[in-house]
Amino acid sequence: METTRRSLLQAGAAAATATATAGLPWRPARAQAAGPIRIGVLTDMAGPYRDINGPVSVACTRLAAQEAARLGLQVEVLVADNQNRPDVALNITRQWYDRDGVDAVVNITSSAAALAVAELSREKNKVMLATSPATSDLTGRACTPNTVHWVYDTYMLANSTGGATVKAGGTSWFFITADYAFGHSLERDTTRFVQANGGKVLGAVRTPFPGTTDFSSFLLQAQASGAKVIGLANAGTDTVNCIKQAAEFGMTRRGIKVASLLMFLPDVHALGLPVAQGLVCTETFYWDLNDRTRAFAQRARALAGQVPISMIQAGEYSATLHYLKAAADLGLAAAKADGAATVARMKAMPCDDDAFGPGRIREDGRKLHPAYLFEVKKPEESRGPFDYYKLLQTTEAEQAFRPLGEGGCPLIRA
Template sequence: MTGAINRRSLIGAAAAAPLAGALAAGARPARAQAANTIRIGLITDMSGPYRDINGPVSVACARLGAQEFGARGFNVEVVFADHQNKPDVALNIARQWFDRDGVDMILNVAASSVALALWELTREKNKVAIATSTATADLTGRPCTPNTIHWVYDTWMLGRSTGGAMVRAGGDTWFFITADYAFGHALERDTANFVRQAGGRVLGGVRTPFPGTTDFSSFLLQAQASGAKVIGLANAGTDTINCIKQAAEFGLTRRGVKLASMLMFLPDVHALGLRTAQGLVCSETFYWDLNDRTRAFAQRARAVAGQVPLGMAQAGDYSAVLHYLKAVADMGVAQAKADGRAVVARMKAMPTDDDAFGPGRIREDGRKLHPAYLFEVKAPEESRGPFDYYKLLQTTPAEEAFRPLNEGGCPLVRS
């Protein structure tokens, strides 16, 4: 598959695009072909506030992972759907995929409220779900299941990396602007815990309706009135972009207030522009310019997705598809289709390694481990070319980047 992929071409295409050695139509009976086909369903935000950090680029990266896996004696198809960040919509789509359409694994998921709803359905249907763009660390806490994996990042990692760094740099009083649903609540909770552990104080906060909030002016003024040195943005996507733009318009940063963008992706920085985003600090687990492997992956991804700023969730879709398909090949298609728990167990038993994240592993609780990176956004004069937006401040090793195994409360973890 070559050329740029955009929303129109994706949605206008067939819902399922055969990959990795799929046979021509009619080459064998439909039932036999279906039995030898692994179907991956990418469910995400294709049209709302999280579109640019997921959307068509996530579909392109998932399909790239399937293509690079190659023909191993079975076919792979990737389908996708827009859940509109609504758990009920997502559950209806997932039930149809599992019950009628033969989908074996659900990918991406995005909104935390959607993931929490899908976790139990996936366990009930004995399928596989991998969240690559979902933040709440609760997914590997008490709601964890033997059928589900949390890839890329979570609220505990973000709070530890960004929150702790801001307090150490002198930002010891905080006010939170929080998206009012599971993701925002978890991100505020986990960041506030790290702020307090580092000796800081939380002076207050406000919760903003999600989705639909575009004017954050009154919330920013409340934050300013609190006297906090740091405004913690416990939101993402266009909500984060709008907060940062409006804070700049009010001149908050010129008055010494720091913005802590607790979940910011490279596409967000691209949308803001370096003149507005310069100096912001954020944490990610992937950056295209980290090393030779990440640069090679980015080059291949942009060949199919277009010249776009790749974010960590989109890289995660590629990474998760590759590892999932390795497990399927290792155990056989028939067994993989019949038993999602067995697939996840095999994925946990196999070390992970790919160009986007390098070597890693999946813990008993379903947490995928890899390093986390603290970045500062460059000033315009520091950037050397397209998407050269970050300078690395610190690296947290994989085994330290995420919540300790014994602290999450996952019932799969033996004490």
């Protein structure tokens, strides 16, 4: 476990970002009376998900904390590496809640860790902002009044990328699945959309996580199945390695489609356009969507450096900023005392920020915003650094995610 230094962000630190938060309410007396609010970034600083989380996620969280200074807030950001292990994530979070006075955790990295931390956050009445985990169970059977699930989930990915791939002729599938909660959930949800659109699943193989770097035997099993589509129910460096190795085997030249069910801009950057061109993926944030996303990316890169920004990292900013708006609106003393009440206030307030634009949080804790289906550009189509995507279709917020009544969330009354 690696814990970095704490960073106390005073109200004056946001002067450079005043324009971005000019419309925020000003409540210095009530907010500062309760002392600093503490947010823990529980992330992957050195493992397979580092590039899509890691230091850039920390920078985006700190950007939100700086901009929230106009709310009269002092925010302390703590950082820890959970090593993508649920037991490590649980131990760190318990220490943060019991010893360090942390009020909310953000990121959490993996679905297995998030399911454990969600229950602990409910028990301790704190706030969990799940921006990196994918499992749709966080707003289904495992939903709690203390959890908000931001950015994306396995249902949305299956709905957008999976559904579009089947409709484009990918009617038979073989899954290469990371063997933990996220991979299982993504395979399950994608199977549903494949079958609903008239396709069929010919098989699947589970790959150990973490630690798998050689996917050749799994890819050869997929090829031998005769499936038209190899569905990658994995993420991060696992996805990058699968795509590279499939290209080395010449699978795409033989007409096999590799469906990257969860791919991020940093993954495309790691692959390079000559390898990644033509791949299709779904994201809920892209830095070059509009003027607001470009403005956010410019501010984020001032802290993080000239790097590609993933939707998870943008989600750190968006979720943290909305949480802090709700805490200021509720009052810091009340927000620090009652995580469930703070989440209820987050649900009651409309969301709006430069990364994701307007949206809302549903009763089951699902943050709603549009989903975008992208195709990776050819090298000659790119105009400059990180100009990697062209937009194929937009799924509006209310249609992108699982219908409220279908998830089995115990918070929803029939």
